[in-house]
Amino acid sequence: MDEEELKEKLSEEEYRILRESGTEAPGTGEYIDYDEEGIYRCKACGQKLFQSEDKFSSNKWPSFKDAVMENIELQEDQSHGMNRVEVLCSQCGSHLGHVFDDGPQPTGKRYCINSKALNFEEDNSDP
Ligand SMILES: [Zn+2]
Numbered sequence: 267m268d269e270e271e272l273k274e275k276l277s278e279e280e281y282r283i284l285r286e287s288g289t290e291a292p293g294t295g296e297y298i299d300y301d302e303e304g305i306y307r308c309k310a311c312g313q314k315l316f317q318s319e320d321k322f323s324s325n326k327w328p329s330f331k332d333a334v335m336e337n338i339e340l341q342e343d344q345s346h347g348m349n350r351v352e353v354l355c356s357q358c359g360s361h362l363g364h365v366f367d368d369g370p371q372p373t374g375k376r377y378c379i380n381s382k383a384l385n386f387e388e389d390n391s392d393p
Pocket residue numbers: 308309310311312313355356357358359360
């Protein structure tokens with residue numbers, strides 16, 4: 267991924283989140299109360315990351331109980347004095363959010379993802 271190209275393509279805030287591991291303010295993201303059926307793609311490279319069927323209600327950031335596992339990468343993150351697992355796009359390495367072990371069954375996972383890292387697409391048929 268060409269960083270200059272990405273800077274042009276993304277807003278300042280999107281760039282800060284995706285490329286500099288930023289976090290959008292809690293409760294502000296456009297996909298928090300969003301329950302349309304479809305897929306969520308990486309805003310930087312367009313790779314498919316999450317599906318609406320795995321989304322569950324949350325009030326701070328969009329949350330998913332599962333991901334398209336082959337398209338994400340998990341990495342230990344000890345920034346801000348916390349021990350967390352960072353979620354990255356496997357194709358472009360962009361920061362998406364974090365995953366926690368307090369999600370609903372059957373996965374028990376909570377992928378806590380920035381709205382600004384995602385692009386929703388209504389059509390679910392495209393792989
Ligand atoms: Zn990506």
